[in-house]
Amino acid sequence: MTAVDVQPAPSIRPWWMENAGCLGKSRLFFPPPGERPAARERRETRARKICLECNVLHQCQDYARNQRELGFWGGESEIERAEAGYAPTTPVIGLRRHRTAATS
Numbered sequence: 001m002t003a004v005d006v007q008p009a010p011s012i013r014p015w016w017m018e019n020a021g022c023l024g025k026s027r028l029f030f031p032p033p034g035e036r037p038a039a040r041e042r043r044e045t046r047a048r049k050i051c052l053e054c055n056v057l058h059q060c061q062d063y064a065r066n067q068r069e070l071g072f073w074g075g076e077s078e079i080e081r082a083e084a085g086y087a088p089t090t091p092v093i094g095l096r097r098h099r100t101a102a103t104s
């Protein structure tokens with residue numbers, strides 16, 4: 001039997017994530033199940049304050065737009081990304097956001 005030297009896969013995390021102002025604060029940036037609109041607004045207001053002081057805001061915003069991410073990234077909510085032309089591609093979530101945006 002021959003020994004095989006297995007190397008760990010290279011990290012695919014972008015470099016700027018190491019400098020993220022939101023490290024360890026994920027619960028502010030992603031909604032819990034069943035979050036109500038008022039709670040979402042409060043949570044996203046707190047997240048936005050952190051983003052506006054973050055050194056990698058522009059890299060993060062570009063990444064989230066291009067990856068069609070869910071959650072609050074780069075100072076933008078999913079709805080704000082959708083309005084900028086970068087809607088999430090997850091069908092159910094996209095539908096929910098479309099309905100929410102249409103009624104607000």
Ligand code: SF4
Pocket residue numbers: 019020021022023029050051052054055056057058060061072073074075
């Ligand atoms: S811009 Fe906001 S979401 Fe992006 S890394 Fe900075 S704190 Fe996190």
